[in-house]
Amino acid sequence: MRPGVALLLLSLCVSRTPGLKSRILPGRRGAGGVAAGGRTSSYRTFYFQQQIDHFGFFKNGTFKQRYLVADQHWHKSGGPILFYTGNEGDITWFCNNTGFMWDVAEQLGAMLVFAEHRYYGESLPFGAESFRDAERLNFLSSEQALADYAALVGALKKSRAGAEGSPVIAVGGSYGGMLAAWFRMKYPHVVVGALAASAPIWQFPGMVPCGVFYQIVTEVFSKGGAHCSANVRRSWIAVDRLASTDEGLRWLAAEFGLCSPLSRGDGLKSWLQETWGNLAMVNYPYGADFLQPLPAWPVQVRPLPSLLHPLLSGVAKAAKLYYNYTGQAECLDISQTATGQLGTRGWFYQACTEMVMPMCTDGVQDMFEPEEWDFQAFSDECFHEFGVRPRPDWAETAYGGRDIKSHSNIVFSNGGMDPWTGGGVTSSLSDSLVAIVIPEGAHHLDLRYNSEYDPQNVLIARAREVKYFRKWIEEARAEGREGRG
Ligand SMILES: *[C@@H]1O[C@H](CO)[C@@H](O)[C@H](O)[C@H]1NC(C)=O
Ligand SMILES: *[C@@H]1O[C@H](CO)[C@@H](O)[C@H](O)[C@H]1NC(C)=O
Ligand SMILES: *[C@@H]1O[C@H](CO)[C@@H](O)[C@H](O)[C@H]1NC(C)=O
Numbered sequence: 123m124r125p126g127v128a129l130l131l132l133s134l135c136v137s138r139t140p141g142l143k144s145r146i147l148p149g150r151r152g153a154g155g156v157a158a159g160g161r162t163s164s165y166r167t168f169y170f171q172q173q174i175d176h177f178g179f180f181k182n183g184t185f186k187q188r189y190l191v192a193d194q195h196w197h198k199s200g201g202p203i204l205f206y207t208g209n210e211g212d213i214t215w216f217c218n219n220t221g222f223m224w225d226v227a228e229q230l231g232a233m234l235v236f237a238e239h240r241y242y243g244e245s246l247p248f249g250a251e252s253f254r255d256a257e258r259l260n261f262l263s264s265e266q267a268l269a270d271y272a273a274l275v276g277a278l279k280k281s282r283a284g285a286e287g288s289p290v291i292a293v294g295g296s297y298g299g300m301l302a303a304w305f306r307m308k309y310p311h312v313v314v315g316a317l318a319a320s321a322p323i324w325q326f327p328g329m330v331p332c333g334v335f336y337q338i339v340t341e342v343f344s345k346g347g348a349h350c351s352a353n354v355r356r357s358w359i360a361v362d363r364l365a366s367t368d369e370g371l372r373w374l375a376a377e378f379g380l381c382s383p384l385s386r387g388d389g390l391k392s393w394l395q396e397t398w399g400n401l402a403m404v405n406y407p408y409g410a411d412f413l414q415p416l417p418a419w420p421v422q423v424r425p426l427p428s429l430l431h432p433l434l435s436g437v438a439k440a441a442k443l444y445y446n447y448t449g450q451a452e453c454l455d456i457s458q459t460a461t462g463q464l465g466t467r468g469w470f471y472q473a474c475t476e477m478v479m480p481m482c483t484d485g486v487q488d489m490f491e492p493e494e495w496d497f498q499a500f501s502d503e504c505f506h507e508f509g510v511r512p513r514p515d516w517a518e519t520a521y522g523g524r525d526i527k528s529h530s531n532i533v534f535s536n537g538g539m540d541p542w543t544g545g546g547v548t549s550s551l552s553d554s555l556v557a558i559v560i561p562e563g564a565h566h567l568d569l570r571y572n573s574e575y576d577p578q579n580v581l582i583a584r585a586r587e588v589k590y591f592r593k594w595i596e597e598a599r600a601e602g603r604e605g606r607g
Contacts, residue, residue, distance in 0.1 A: 164192065164194075165190040165191060165192040165217060165234070165236070166190065166191050166192075167188065167189075167190055168188070168189050168190070168191060169186040169187065169188055169189075170186070170187045170189060170273075170274050170277060171184050171185075171186065171187075172184060172185055172186070172187040172240070172245075172270050172273065172274070173269075173270075173273065174247045174261050175261055175266070176265075176266055176269035176270070176273070177265070177266070177269070183247075185240070185245065185246065185247040185248070186244075186245070187237070187238060187240065187245045187270055187274065188213060188238040188243060188244045188245050189213070189236060189237045189238060189274060190213060190214065190217050190234075190235070190236040191233065191234070191235050191236075192224070192227065192233070192234040193233040193234070194227075195227040195228040195230075195231060195232065195233075196227075196231060196232060196233035197231035198283070198284035199284050199287075200284065200287040200288055200289075200599070201230070201231040201232055201233060201284075201288060202230055202231070202232045202233070202288055202289045202290070202291060202591070202595050203232065203233045203234075203235055203275075203278070203285065203288045203289070203290045203291070204223050204226075204227070204230070204232045204233070204234050204235070204291050204293050204591075205235045205237065205271070205275060205290050205291065205292050205293065205313065206220060206223065206234070206235065206236040206237065206292075206293050206294060206298065207237065207239075207267075207268075207271055207292050207293070207294040207298050207301035207302045207305055208236060208237050208238045208239040208242070208243075208267075208294075208298060208301075209239055209242075209294065209295070209296055209297040209298030209301065210239060210242055210297055210465050210468055210469040210472070211239075211242050211243065211465040212238075212242065212243035212244075212465070213236050213237065213238035213239075213242075213243050213245075214236075214243070216236060216295075216298065217236040219569070219570065220236075220293070220295065220569045220570075221569070221570050221571025221572070222293075222568060222569045222570065222571070222572075222584060222587075223293060223569075224571070225571060225572050225584075226584075226588055226591070229588070230588070230591060230592070230595075233285070233288070235274075235278065237270070237271055237274055239267050239270075239298075239301075240261070240262065240266060240267055240270055241253075241259075241261075241262045241468045242465050242468055243465075247261055253467050253468070253471075255509070256508055256509040256510050259471050259508065259510075262468060262471055262472060262475075263472070263475065263476060264300075264301060264304065264472070264476065264477070264520075265520065267301060268301060268304060268305055268308055268309065271292075271301075271305055271309075271312075272305075272309045272312050275290055275312050275313070276312070287602055289314045289594065289595050289598035289599070290312060290314065291313060291314060291315050291316065291317065291594060291595075292305045292306055292313045292315070292316040292317070293316070293317045293319075293569075294316075294317070294318060294319065294321070295319040295320055295321070295565070295566035295569045296319075296320050296321065296322075296542065296565065296566060297321075297469075297477075298321075299317075299318040299319045299320055299321025299534075299566065300318065300321040300322065300323050302316040302317060302318045302319075302321070302532075303316050303318035303321055303323055303532050303534070304323075304521055306529065306530075306531060306532050307521065307522070307526065307529045307532075310529075310530075310531075314531060314594045314595065314597065314598040315531035315532065315533075315590065315591070315594035316531065316532045316533070317532075317533050317535065317587055317590075317591075318532055318533065318534050318535070318547075319535045319536075319566035319568055319569045320535065320536055320537060320540050320542050320543070320546065320565050320566035321534060321542075321546060321547075322479070322542045322543075322544070322545030322546050323521065323526075323534075323545070323546070323547065324523070324524060324545045324546065324547070325479040325480075325542070325544070325545025326478060326479060326480075326514075326517045326518055326523065326545075327478060327480055327497075327514045327515065327518075328518070328523075329518070329523055329524055329545070330544055330545050332480035332481055332482035332495040333482050333483060333484055333487060333488060334544025334545065335399065335481055335542065335544055335545070336395075336399070336481065336482075336483045336488040336489075336490055336541070337487050337488050337544070338402070338539070338540070338541040338543060338544055339398055339399050339402040339488070339489075339541045340487070340488040340489045340490075341539075342402040342405055342421055342539050342541070343398065343402070343421060343489060345421075345539075346405075346419075346421035347421075350421070351489040352489075353433060353436060353437070354398060354437070354489045354490075355485075355489040355490075356433060357394070357433060357434060357437045358391055358490070358491050360433050360434050361374065361387045361390060361391055361394075361434065362387050364387070364434065365384065365386060365387025365390070366387075371383070371384045371385070371386075371387075374387070374390060374434070377434060377435060377438045378390070378438045378441060378442075378454055378456075379438075379442065379446075379451075379453050379454050380453060380454055380455075380456060381452075381453035381454065381455045381456075382455075389456050390456055391491070393456040393457075394437065394441065395483075395490055397441055397444055397445075399541055400413050400414075400444070401416075401420055401421055401440075401444050402421065402539070402540075402541050402564070403540060403541060403542070403564060403565040404416060404420065404564060404565060405419060405420055405421045405539060405564045406418065406419075406564050406567060406570070407419060407562070407567075407573075407575045407576065407577060408573050408575035410570070414444055414445060414447065415447050415448045416443070416444065416447050417447060418575065420443060420444065420447075441454065442454070470507070471508055471510075473504075473512070474503075474504035474507065474508055474510060474511075474512050475504075475510055475512055475513065476512070476513060476516045476517055476520070477517065478497075478500075478512045478513070478514045478516075478517065479545070480495040480497070481495060482494050482495040497512075497514060500512065526551065526555065527551055527552055527555070529555060530552070530554040530555065531554050531590075531594050532554070532555050532556070533556045533557075533558060533586075533587055533590050534546060534547035534548075534555070534556070534557045534558070535557075535558040535559075535560065535566070535568050535583055535587065536548050536557070536558070536559050536560070536563070537559075537560050537562075537563025537564050537565060537566065537567050537568075538559055538560060538561040538562065538563060539561075539562060539563060539564055540563060540564050540565045540566075540567075541565075542565060543559075556590065558583050558586055558587070560577075560579050560580050560583045561579055562577045562579060562580075563577075563579070563580055563583075567580050568580055568583045568584055568587065572584070
C-alpha cells in the first residue's frame with residue numbers, strides 16, 4: 123500500500139498530441155456522444171493553445187489543451203456556462219460520467235464546457251515525453267491547472283459571440299471538485315460560483331485524522347452484509363498463512379486468477395485494500411460503468427465461497443466481481459486497481475508534490491491491518507520515483523485549509539457513504555458556503571444522470587444545487603446591470 127496515493131478517481135488516458143494550428147481550433151462535429159440511460163448528447167472537441175508555465179516568464183512554450191463544448195441548449199445572449207474543471211484523467215470520461223450537467227443544461231439555457239486537466243488525456247505539455255523526468259513534470263500542479271481554466275474561460279468569452287456576459291459556474295467531482303472550489307476561491311472574477319461534489323479539500327495533513335477514509339470504507343462494508351467487514355478483517359491473516367508456502371502462493375494466484383505468479387502476500391493485500399476502497403466509492407444504487415462496470419450496490423452482492431479455503435475463495439470472488447463483472451478479464455493484474463494507467467502516474471506525482479493526503483489504518487476502527495502514516499517513507503518513495511519530495515503544508519498555505527470562511531458561493535456536496543466524505547466539507551460554513559449531504563450517496567452520485575433508482579435524497583440535492591446555480595446567475599446579472607447602469 124502506498125499511503126497517501128489512494129487515487130481520488132482512477133483514470134483512463136490516451137496519449138496523442140496532434141499538431142497545432144490556431145489558438146482555438148474548431149473540432150469535429152459529433153466527435154463524441156454521451157449515452158446513458160438511453161440519452162445521447164453530443165459535444166464538440168476543441169484545443170486551446172495554453173501556456174506551459176503561467177508563473178514564470180523565462181520560457182514561453184505552449185501546449186494544446188483539449189476541451190469539449192455542448193451548446194445546443196445555450197441561450198446565446200448571456201446564458202450561463204457550466205464549466206467542468208477536469209480532474210486526473212481523460213476528459214471525455216468525466217464528460218460521460220457527469221450526466222447532471224447534461225440533465226440541467228436545457229432548463230438553465232446553459233453552455234457546457236469540459237476542460238481537460240494538463241498532463242491527462244490528450245492535454246500533454248510535452249507529448250509522450252511529459253512524464254519522463256522531474257523537469258518535464260514540473261508544470262503539473264493544481265495552480266497551473268486553475269490558471270489554464272481561467273485563461274480558457276477568458277478566451278471562450280472573447281471568441282464566442284454572446285458569451286461575454288455569460289456567468290460561469292464551475293462544476294467538478296472528487297479532485298475536480300476540489301479544483302472547482304479552489305477556482306471560485308482564487309478566481310472569483312472568473313466564476314460566479316462552484317459546485318464541489320465529493321471534494322475532500324481537507325484530506326491534507328493535520329486537517330482530518332488519517333484514518334477516516336478506511337473507517338468509512340469499513341462502515342460501507344459493514345452495512346453491505348452481515349459478515350462483510352468481518353470477513354475482510356479475517357482475510358489478511360489468511361493471506362499471510364497461505365503466502366508463507368510456495369503451494370499457498372500458487373493457490374492464491376490461481377484462485378484470484380492473477381496475471382503473474384505471487385512471490386509474497388504483501389502486494390496482494392495492498393491491492394485488495396485499494397480495491398475495497400474503490401468498491402465503496404462506486405457503491406451506486408444501479409449498475410454503472412465508472413471505475414469498472416459493476417452491478418447495482420456492488421458491495422451487497424454476495425459471492426458464494428467454495429469449500430477449500432472458503433474465506434479467501436469468497437474474497438477472490440468479490441475481487442472478480444469488481445474486476446471481471448463483464449467477463450472480459452482474462453486475468454487480474456495486482457499492479458492496477460482501475461482500467462487504464464497513464465492517469466495514475468500523473469496523480470502519483472501530484473500526491474508526491476502538493477496533494478499530500480495522509481492515510482492510515484489501525485485494525486480497530488477499520489477492517490484493515492494497522493499501518494501508520496509514515497511521511498518519511500512516503501517522501502523517500504517519491505524521491506526514488508520522481509526525484510522530488512512532497513511539501514506537506516503547501517496545500518494549506520495555498521488554499522487556506524479549514525479557514526475558508528472569507529470565500530463565497532460554493533456548494534460542497536458529499537455522499538454520506540463515500541470514503542472521501544471524511545475529508546470533505548459536510549456542514550455549512552456560511553450562507554454562501556453550503557454543505558449538502560446525501561446520506562446514502564457514494565462518490566459524487568449527484569453528478570451522475572438522473573435515474574429511476576436514485577434515492578430521494580439525491581434528487582433533493584440536485585434540485586438544491588440548481589437553485590443555487592440560479593441564485594448565483596441572478597446575482598451576477600444584477601451586478602452586471604448595476605455595473606452598466
Ligand atoms: C514567445 O513566443 C512568441 C510567439 O511564439 C515569440 O515570438 C517570442 O519570441 C517568444 N519569446 C520568448 C522570450 O521566448
Ligand atoms: C464517452 O462516450 C462516448 C460515446 O458513448 C464514447 O465513444 C467514448 O469512448 C466515451 N469515452 C470514455 C473515455 O469512456
Ligand atoms: C472472467 O469471467 C469470464 C467469464 O465468466 C471467465 O471466463 C474468466 O476466467 C474470468 N476471469 C478471471 C480472471 O477469473
